[in-house]
Amino acid sequence: MxxxxxxxxxxxxxxxxxxxxxxxxxxxxxxxxxxxxxxxxxxxxxxxxxxxxxxxxxxxxxxxxxxxxxxxxxxxxxxxxxxxxxxxxxxxxxxxxxxxxxxxxxxxxxxxxxxxxxxxxxxxxxxxxxxxxxxxxxxxxxxxxxxxxxxxxxxxxxxxxxxxxxxxxxxxxxxxxxxxxxxxxxxxxxxxxxxxxxxxxxxxxxxxxxxxxxxxxxxxxxxxxxxxxxxxWVAGFIGQGSLLYAAAGEPGVRLEEADLMRGLAAVVAERTQPLLVRPEHISVLADAPSGQGLPAWVEGGTFRGERYELHLRLASGEALLAYHPVALDEGQPVEVVLREGWCLERDSQ
The missing domain is CATH 3.40.50.300 (P-loop containing nucleotide triphosphate hydrolases)
Known part of the structure; x- marks a missing residue:
């Protein structure tokens, strides 16, 4: 052939x-x-x-x-x-x-x-x-x-x-x-x-x-x-995920949990690197605040059979999609731990 x-x-x-x-x-x-x-x-x-x-x-x-x-x-x-x-x-x-x-x-x-x-x-x-x-x-x-x-x-x-x-x-x-x-x-x-x-x-x-x-x-x-x-654009077209900005990393680099969480906790002006976080790489802490993660709240949820898709909002105003085994109440405060993220090129369009 x-x-x-x-x-x-x-x-x-x-x-x-x-x-x-x-x-x-x-x-x-x-x-x-x-x-x-x-x-x-x-x-x-x-x-x-x-x-x-x-x-x-x-x-x-x-x-x-x-x-x-x-x-x-x-x-x-x-x-x-x-x-x-x-x-x-x-x-x-x-x-x-x-x-x-x-x-x-x-x-x-x-x-x-x-x-x-x-x-x-x-x-x-x-x-x-x-x-x-x-x-x-x-x-x-x-x-x-x-x-x-x-x-x-x-x-x-x-x-x-x-x-x-x-x-x-x-x-x-x-x-x-x-x-x-x-x-x-x-x-x-x-x-x-x-x-x-x-x-x-x-x-x-x-x-x-x-x-x-x-x-x-x-x-x-x-x-x-x-x-x-x-x-x-490719990240949004292929699969599900959230586009965030961090004060860490460079295009083509995978950020692990410690660097990613520090990069997301930085002041907004320093967070210039776009990155993709897939929902399976997010842990939602729904009990009393522990200080381990970033504060967020639940905007809604969708039942998918084996799990719920949670639509969250970070304190920065950024949207976040995560998976969770049970439903959470709309407006409920939670904390999120992001275990990894992939750094993207800047989209020229």
Whole structure:
């Protein structure tokens, strides 16, 4: 398999820059997510990979072959990529088998080769027994698997997925996440998966490209994005947490409890370093004041089954999100001990 290289790719629509000098190196067999809010350029980037949009600048290569540049645009049918759309795009008058086999027929594959490749693709997505059914007789998750099988039947170098779970309900999305994990493990195909749902991206991808306003904010593993976000914007987009300012640390440094608590207790004018504190790193002391932590009070709480999310307010006026095993009264004074925090770069926007 060949690696996929995106080198300073840009796309402009008139005065609007949808993708701005984006660079990524994707390893063969890697599961990559393009993650960001609506309008950040992730789907435009996917369409440039597929060949549906031309590049304004930069270059896309697959292995040693140039797929697209400002001067050259290889058509989609010559890229050996396959795409799964949000809408499934299945032919309603064809059976599951005919839908899956359609790309082979376009390539004039027939006979025993056709039957073998069709059977293999259906088996990979667990739909061998559904071959003669109509798409209308399938659930949303099953239709999505038909779309996946249709991609696989041509043995593509790269599979592109454009928000494939967006039309499914929450329960079915969770089930399909496992299907995608199984699918990737079995095929080891290179997958590029577009989503605005950070939970999906964190659960599925080997690495995630977080995009904002057409630019790459951070390119890292899910664990790194959660534990070591680069900016306050990424910290707020990935997971839950609180943005505070401390008189300690520098970007890219983890503050442990003693330094963090001293840095937060300093006068406001000295607290210039932005940092992220995740709720699981906060201890809430709800009994009589002990002097061990920072004073705060409860503004509200949300029951989440195994715990409560407490919305707290520090004496400085900063908001704080913490977990606690029991509910606390609104307005109740508490103390908080923050065990660690991650120092962020200043957000330029």
């Amino acid at each position: 060949a690696g996929l290289s995106i080198e300073r790719v840009s796309k402009r629509f008139g005065e609007h820059t949808a993708v701005d000098a984006l660079s990524l190196d994707i390893a063969p067999g890697e599961f990559v997510a393009l993650l960001g809010p609506s309008g950040c350029g992730k789907t435009t980037m996917l369409r440039m990979l597929a060949g549906f949009e031309s590049l304004s600048a930069g270059e896309i290569r697959l292995g040693g072959r140039t797929l697209a540049s400002h001067e050259r645009q290889l058509p989609p049918e010559q890229r050996n990529m396959a795409m799964v759309f949000q809408s499934y795009a299945l032919w309603p008058h064809m059976s599951v088998a005919d839908n899956v086999g359609y790309p082979l027929k376009l390539r004039r594959v027939s006979g025993e080769v056709y039957r073998q490749r069709l059977a293999q693709a259906l088996e990979l997505v667990g739909l061998s027994s559904y071959a003669e059914r109509s798409p209308q007789d399938l659930s949303g998750g099953q239709r999505q698997r038909v779309a996946l099988a249709r991609c696989l039947v041509t043995d593509p170098d790269v599979v592109l997925l454009d928000e494939p779970l967006a039309n499914l309900d929450r329960h079915l999305r969770a089930s399909m996440e496992q299907s995608f994990r199984d699918f990737h493990r079995r095929t080891r195909a290179t997958l590029v998966y577009v989503t605005h749902d950070q939970g999906e991206a964190m659960a599925l991808a080997d690495r995630i490209a977080v995009m904002r306003d057409g630019r790459l904010e951070q390119w890292a593993t899910p664990e790194t994005l959660y534990r070591q976000p680069r900016t306050a």
